[in-house]
Amino acid sequence: MAELILYNTLTRTEERFTPREAGKVSIYACGLTPQAPAHVGHMRGVVVMDIVQRWLEQLGYTVNFVQNFTDIDDKIIRRAHEEGITTTEVAEKYSKMYVEDAEALGVRLPRFVKVTENMDAIIEMVQRLVEDGYAYVVDGDVYFEVNKFPEYGKLSGRSVEEMQAGARIEVDERKRNPEDFALWKAAKPGEPAWDSPWGKGRPGWHIECSALSLKYLGAAFDIHAGGMDLIFPHHENEIAQSEAYPHCEQPFARYWLHWGPVRLRQEKMSKSTGVVVPIRELRQQYEPAVIRYFLLTVHYRTPLEFSYERLDEAKSALERVRTAYQRGQAFLREHGGTNADSVIAEPYVQQFRAAMNYDFNTAQALAAVFEVVREINTRLNTPELATQATTPAEVAGFLNALQWMMETVLGVSLSLPAAAQSETLEQLMERVITWRKELRTRKLYDLADRIRDDLKAMGILLEDSPQGTTWRMG
RNA sequence: GGCGCCGUACCCAAGUGGCUAAGGGGAAGGUCUGCAAAACCUUUAUUCGUGGGUUCGAUUCCCACCGGCGCCUCCA
Numbered sequence: 001m002a003e004l005i006l007y008n009t010l011t012r013t014e015e016r017f018t019p020r021e022a023g024k025v026s027i028y029a030c031g032l033t034p035q036a037p038a039h040v041g042h043m044r045g046v047v048v049m050d051i052v053q054r055w056l057e058q059l060g061y062t063v064n065f066v067q068n069f070t071d072i073d074d075k076i077i078r079r080a081h082e083e084g085i086t087t088t089e090v091a092e093k094y095s096k097m098y099v100e101d102a103e104a105l106g107v108r109l110p111r112f113v114k115v116t117e118n119m120d121a122i123i124e125m126v127q128r129l130v131e132d133g134y135a136y137v138v139d140g141d142v143y144f145e146v147n148k149f150p151e152y153g154k155l156s157g158r159s160v161e162e163m164q165a166g167a168r169i170e171v172d173e174r175k176r177n178p179e180d181f182a183l184w185k186a187a188k189p190g191e192p193a194w195d196s197p198w199g200k201g202r203p204g205w206h207i208e209c210s211a212l213s214l215k216y217l218g219a220a221f222d223i224h225a226g227g228m229d230l231i232f233p234h235h236e237n238e239i240a241q242s243e244a245y246p247h248c249e250q251p252f253a254r255y256w257l258h259w260g261p262v263r264l265r266q267e268k269m270s271k272s273t274g275v276v277v278p279i280r281e282l283r284q285q286y287e288p289a290v291i292r293y294f295l296l297t298v299h300y301r302t303p304l305e306f307s308y309e310r311l312d313e314a315k316s317a318l319e320r321v322r323t324a325y326q327r328g329q330a331f332l333r334e335h336g337g338t339n340a341d342s343v344i345a346e347p348y349v350q351q352f353r354a355a356m357n358y359d360f361n362t363a364q365a366l367a368a369v370f371e372v373v374r375e376i377n378t379r380l381n382t383p384e385l386a387t388q389a390t391t392p393a394e395v396a397g398f399l400n401a402l403q404w405m406m407e408t409v410l411g412v413s414l415s416l417p418a419a420a421q422s423e424t425l426e427q428l429m430e431r432v433i434t435w436r437k438e439l440r441t442r443k444l445y446d447l448a449d450r451i452r453d454d455l456k457a458m459g460i461l462l463e464d465s466p467q468g469t470t471w472r473m474g
Numbered sequence: 475g476g477c478g479c480c481g482u483a484c485c486c487a488a489g490u491g492g493c494u495a496a497g498g499g500g501a502a503g504g505u506c507u508g509c510a511a512a513a514c515c516u517u518u519a520u521u522c523g524u525g526g527g528u529u530c531g532a533u534u535c536c537c538a539c540c541g542g543c544g545c546c547u548c549c550a
Contacts, residue, residue, distance in 0.1 A: 012478090032550065045550045075548075156545075158477050163546065205548085227550030232477090234549085260479095261544070270549055297498075298487070303480080303543065310486065313499040320498085323512065351496095355488085364488050367497035374514085381506085381513050445508060452510075463512050470512090 004059060006223075007301065007359050009231065009256040010155055014359060019222050020254060025061045026221040027053070028213040028253070029110065030230055033070040034094030035079045038101050039276040040291075040306055041262040041269040045227055047292055047411075048259045048300045048360075050107040052225070054409055055356050065110040066216045068209060069095050072116050072202055077191055087192050088116075101279045105288045106411045113216060115208045119194050122203045122211040125245055126183045126196075134244040138174045140186030140199040146179045149240040155256065156232035181237050183207045206237040213253070214242065224253035228260055228301075229268070260303045269306065277306060289413045290315045296362040296410060319474070321406065324373040325414045326472055327380050328399045332392060341393040345401035348372050352405050362410065372402050386467070416473045433462070433469045440464075 004017040019025050029049050032042055053063050070076075071091035080087045095112075102109060115122070126142055129135040134148045146152045146160055153159050163179055172178075182204035187193035193200035203211075213221060226235060235256065242252035262269045269276055282291060294314035298304050332338075348368045355364035376398045379385045406412045432451065439448045452462045461474040 030550075033548090038550090042550050073548095153477095156477075158546075162476055228479095228544070229549055232545060233547090259550075261550080263543080266543080268544070268549085272548060301479090302487090305486090307486095309499090313486070316500090317498050320513095327512080361488075363498095364496075367488075370497055377513055440508080443508075449509075456511090461511070464507070464510080465512075466506075472512095 004056075004357050005359055006255060006257065009258050010251075012157075015255070017255065019061065020220055023061060025056050025063050025223065026217040027063065027065045027110075027223045027225065028209070028217055028221060029065070029067045029224075030209055030226040030234065031067040031069050031112070032098065033073055033075055034091045034098060035075045036094060036271055037278040037280050038094075038098045039262075039269055039271070039278050040282060041227070041276075042098070043101065043105060043279045043291070044262050044295050044300075044304065045225075045259055046102050046107050047105060047295045049110070049225060050105075050411060051296070051300075051362060051409070052223075052257070052360060053108065053110075054411060055360060058356075058409060064217065066213065067110040067112055068212050069112055069114050070205065070208060071095070071114045072192060073205060091116075097280070101283070104283060105279075105292055106413065111216070113212050115203060115212070118208075118212055118215065119203075121215045122207055123184075123194075123196050125211045125214075125241075126203070126207060128245060129183065129241060130197075132244070132246065134241070135183055136176065137198050140184075140201060141174070141182055142184035142198055142204075143175055143180040144183050144237070144241055144244075146177055146181075146240060149244050151243070152179075152240050153236065155236050155239055158232070179233075181206060181233065183241065206234055207241060209234070210238045210242040210245070210252070214245070220251060221253055223255045223257055225257040225259070228258045229270075231258060259300045260298075262304045262306050264306045266305075286311055286315070290318055292410070292412050293318045296412070297366065299359075299361055299363050301359075318412065321369060321373055321402070322414050322416070323472070324376045325399065325402055327470070328376045328395050328402075330470055331380055331386075331395055332399070335392045338392040338396060340396035340400050341390070342397060342400075344394045344397040345372060345375070348375075349401050349404075352409075356409065365405070365410070369402065369405050372398050372405070376402070383466075429460070429471050433471065436462075437469065 005014050006017050007013070008015045027049070029045070032038065049065070049067075053065055056063050069091065072087055076087050076090050079090045083090065085093075091114075099109065099112075126135065129144065130137060130142060135142050135144050153163070160177070160179055184196060184198060184201050184207075185204055186199055186201045192202065194202060213224065224235070224238075239252050243250055264275050264277060267273065267275050279291075286294075290311060291314075294311050295304070297310075297314060297317075348371050351371070352365045352368035355361045355368065358364075376395060379391055379395055379398075385391055403414060406414055432455075436448050436451050439445075439451075455462055455471075459473055461472050463470050463472075
C-alpha cells in the first residue's frame with residue numbers, strides 16, 4: 001500500500017499516516033451551526049473531506065466519518081426569535097438545506113450527530129472536569145480553567161501569557177482567567193434549557209465536539225478536521241478539555257487537518273461580515289461538477305479567492321475533459337468490442353496517486369488528468385493511430401483511468417447534467433446528422449449551417465470532422 | 475502589539491538544493507476543415523517579490539525589507 005503523507009497542524013509537519021487501528025480510519029469534522037444558508041466556504045470543507053474519505057477508501061481503509069450539528073446555541077435562539085419559530089425548527093430547517101447542498105455537490109454524507117441528542121454525554125464530561133478540578137462553577141455557569149492544563153496553546157502555537165499580552169477579550173470578573181471558557185451556560189428565562197447538576201442551562205460551544213467525538217469515535221481517534229479559523233480557540237479548547245478528561249488517553253486526536261478559507265474580494269467569506277456567496281445561489285448559476293472542480297484546483301490548505309472568472313475557467317477546463325471522454329466513448333461505440341488495455345495509462349495513474357498520497361494534492365493530481373486527456377485526443381485525432389487495431393483497447397484503457405480519477409476519486413461527474421440522453425433524442429440526432437450530411441454532399445451549405453446554428457441555440461453542438469459528424473450537449 | 479501563512483508567466487496554480495520550473499484558463503501562429511467547432515502542434519517564466527547570507531550550486535535553506543492574508547472575538 002502506498003504511503004499517505006498528511007500535514008498535521010499539531011506538529012506543523014508532514015507526517016506519514018498510520019491509523020489507530022489497522023485498516024480503519026476514524027474522522028471527526030466540526031460541522032456548522034444551522035442558522036443560515038451555507039456558503040461557498042462551508043462547501044469547501046465539505047468537498048475537501050469528501051475527497052479525503054474517498055481517497056482513504058481507495059487506499060483500502062474503512063472510514064468512519066462523524067460530523068456534528070450545533071443545533072442549540074445563542075445564534076439559533078436569536079434566529080428563532082426573528083423567524084418566530086422554535087430553535088428545533090431553525091436547526092432542522094438549515095440542517096436540511098445544508099444536507100441538500102452537500103448532496104447536490106456529489107458528497108457522500110458523513111454520520112451526522114446532534115448536540116441536543118447527546119446531552120447526557122456532554123453533562124457527564126463537564127461533571128467529571130469539575131470533580132477533577134479542571135473546571136469551576138459560578139452562578140450556574142461552568143468554566144474550564146486554562147491554567148490547570150499546562151499544555152494549553154500547543155495547537156495554535158501560543159502561550160497563555162502571549163494571549164494575555166494582546167488580550168482583547170472582555171473581562172468577566174467571575175472568571176479566574178480571561179482565557180477560561182464556558183463549558184456550560186446557565187439558561188436565561190425563556191431559553192431552551194436542559195437539567196444539569198448546576199441548574200438549567202445548555203452546553204458551551206467547545207465541549208460538544210469533545211464529547212461527541214469521544215463518544216462516537218473513542219479516545220485517540222485518527223483525524224480531527226475543520227476550517228483553519230477554528231484552530232483557535234475552538235480546537236485548542238477541545239484539546240484542553242479532552243486531554244484533561246480521564247476517559248481520554250493522550251492524544252485526543254492523532255492528526256489535525258485544517259482546510260483554508262474561501263475569500264471574496266480579499267476578505268474571508270464569513271457569515272458575521274456578510275461577505276458571503278450562498279451555495280444555493282451559486283448552484284443556480286453553475287453546475288455542481290463545475291463548483292467542485294473549482295474547489296479542487298487549489299491545494300486544500302491554500303486560501304481560495306472566489307470569483308466568477310475562476311468558475312468560468314473551471315467550466316472550460318472541465319469541458320475539455322468531458323469532450324475527450326465523450327469523443328473516446330463515441331470512438332469505442334464505433335470500433336468497440338475490445339478489452340481495455342490495462343497498463344497503457346499506468347504512468348499517469350501513478351502520477352495521480354503520488355499527488356493524492358502527498359497530502360491530498362488535488363491541484364497536482366489534475367495535471368495527470370490532463371495528460372490522459374491529451375493521450376486520448378491524440379489517438380483520435382491522428383488518422384494513422386486511429387486506424388491501428390490496438391488503438392481501441394488503448395483508448396478504453398485511458399477512458400477507464402480518466403473515469404477513475406475524475407468520478408471515483410475526485411467526485412466530478414463526466415456526464416452532462418441535463419440528462420437529456422433519451423433514446424428518442426439519440427435516434428433523432430442520428431437522423432438529423434444523416435440529412436445534414438446529404439445537404440453538405442450537395443453543397444447546400446447555407447441550409448447545413450442553419451441546422452447547426454439552430455441546434456446550437458438549443459444547446460446541441462455539432463462537430464464535423466473527416467471521420468463524420470458528432471454531437472454533444474453544451 | 476503577539477502567533478502563523480503566502481508572494482512562481484497575461485490570469486489561476488503545482489513544485490524542487492543541481493536534471494526541459496507541472497497543469498489549467500486566456501492570447502498569437504500553424505495543421506485539419508466548404509466554413510465553423512472540437513482537437514493536435516508551436517509560441518507566451520534564462521526565471522520563481524526585493525536586497526543580503528550559507529553552499530561547489532538556491533526559486534527551494536537562513537536573515538532583513540516590501541507587499542498581501544489568516545488567527546488572537548462568533549466563524550467552515
